[in-house]
Structures are given as C-alpha cells and as structure tokens.
Amino acid sequence: MGGLQRFEQRLESMVYGAFAKVFRSAVQPVEIAAALERECDNNAQILSRQRRAVPNDFHVELAATDFDRLAPYDSTLLADLTQQLQEHADQQHYVFPGPVTIAFESADDLGTGRFRIKSRAQAGVISNSNVTRQRRPRAVLEVNGTQHPLTPPGLVIGRGTEADVRINDPGVSRRHIEFLVFDRGGDVDIEVGDLGSTNGMLVDGHRIQRTSVHDGSRVKIGATTITVRVTEEPVSAEGGYPGV
Numbered sequence: 001m002g003g004l005q006r007f008e009q010r011l012e013s014m015v016y017g018a019f020a021k022v023f024r025s026a027v028q029p030v031e032i033a034a035a036l037e038r039e040c041d042n043n044a045q046i047l048s049r050q051r052r053a054v055p056n057d058f059h060v061e062l063a064a065t066d067f068d069r070l071a072p073y074d075s076t077l078l079a080d081l082t083q084q085l086q087e088h089a090d091q092q093h094y095v096f097p098g099p100v101t102i103a104f105e106s107a108d109d110l111g112t113g114r115f116r117i118k119s120r121a122q123a124g125v126i127s128n129s130n131v132t133r134q135r136r137p138r139a140v141l142e143v144n145g146t147q148h149p150l151t152p153p154g155l156v157i158g159r160g161t162e163a164d165v166r167i168n169d170p171g172v173s174r175r176h177i178e179f180l181v182f183d184r185g186g187d188v189d190i191e192v193g194d195l196g197s198t199n200g201m202l203v204d205g206h207r208i209q210r211t212s213v214h215d216g217s218r219v220k221i222g223a224t225t226i227t228v229r230v231t232e233e234p235v236s237a238e239g240g241y242p243g244v
C-alpha cells in the first residue's frame with residue numbers, strides 16, 4: 001500500500017468523516033498531500049549519492065471558501081500532512097534543513113477546489129559567538145530571520161560545532177565561509193571568503209572565492225542566503241537590536 005493510500009485511510013476516521021462531506025466538491029486533503037510530495041520531488045537538490053536536500057517550509061494557498069471550510073480541522077490536518085511528508089522524505093532519502101512547517105493561507109485569486117503551494121528551504125541558525133555589545137558602527141549578518149553582530153576579526157559560518165554561526169543546512173560545509181572585518185578608524189571594511197567548502201558560495205549571484213562585501217550584499221551557501229547590513233546602532237549577540 002502506498003503512502004498516499006495510507007494517508008487517505010487515516011482521513012476516513014474520526015473528525016475527517018465530517019470533513020470529507022464538507023469537502024466533497026472542493027479541494028481534498030489527499031490532493032494537498034500529493035502536491036506537497038511533488039513540491040519536494042521537483043525541488044530536490046543532490047547532496048550525495050543517497051542524500052538530497054528538499055524544502056522544509058510550505059505555504060498552501062487555498063480559495064477563500066476552502067480556507068473557511070478547512071479552519072475547524074486545520075491543526076489536526078497539518079499534523080497528518082507533516083507526518084505524511086516526513087514518511088515520503090524517509091522513503092526518498094530526502095534531507096530537510098530544519099523542522100517541517102506547513103501553513104494554510106487564503107488567496108483571493110483562486111476558485112473553489114484550486115490551490116497552490118509555495119516552498120522554501122529554511123535552515124535553523126545558532127550563534128556560537130561571544131560578542132555581547134558594540135558601541136561603534138558595525139555590521140550585522142541577517143540569516144533566516146536572525147541577526148548576528150559582525151565585528152573584528154570576523155566570523156566563521158558553517159554547519160559544524162566549531163563555526164561561530166551554525167546553519168543546519170545540508171548543503172553547507174562544516175566550515176563553509178569566513179567573514180573578515182577590518183576596522184578603519186571608525187569605518188568597517190568587510191570581506192568574505194570560501195574556506196574550501198564542497199559547494200562554494202554565491203555573492204550577489206556570482207560564484208566567487210573571495211571578495212569585499214557591503215551593505216545589502218547577499219551571500220548564498222547551500223540553500224541559505226546571508227544578507228550583510230551595516231548599521232549605526234549597537235547590536236547584541238542575542239540576535240537583534242537593543243530596544244526592539
């Protein structure tokens with residue numbers, strides 16, 4: 001028995017008896033499950049012979065009528081969809097860069113029974129830096145919704161425990177890149193260099209080994225994008241601006 005068949009059987013019990021009647025002529029949960037699996041299949045990136053990285057953050061956009069019908073069942077259905085997606089990933093040797101999250105959203109441009117899925121890889125980020133607070137102009141690295149102070153001499157970013165900023169992205173090497181910071185009498189110059197990683201890095205869309213970066217520069221390693229922000233505000237190692 002296939003995974004989707006088992007998933008459909010689970011839907012026939014408990015609360016889903018009523019749910020199936022409500023959704024008889026609208027979008028069906030098994031259709032969403034199949035679409036989530038296809039989203040992983042279509043976006044899988046080869047890491048090794050038996051490991052492929054796939055997105056882990058999914059937004060399911062539904063017609064307003066379907067979204068309203070779904071509301072009473074969404075928490076239970078989301079749990080089942082997450083379980084089904086994890087089982088599919090295990091069978092296909094897929095690797096998620098972080099916890100799987102699925103959310104339902106209403107879209108005004110969709111008709112009843114229609115839906116679409118948007119996905120992205122969202123790796124977990126942990127700071128090992130001992131930097132506490134800086135009073136002079138410095139830079140900040142923005143990574144997946146977190147902020148990390150960038151001060152002399154710099155930071156190593158990678159997947160391993162020895163990195164100053166750890167990114168749980170299977171496409172990132174243990175020591176992937178290094179940001180170097182040079183204090184020029186109040187101003188700050190920043191360089192980024194690859195540390196011999198497996199997959200290299202892209203800086204503003206260009207594959208490069210080492211280069212200077214500035215406010216707004218975007219450095220991509222694996223499926224993760226790091227944005228450089230130069231700020232006049234003091235920053236803290238907890239991942240944000242004081243007072244925010």
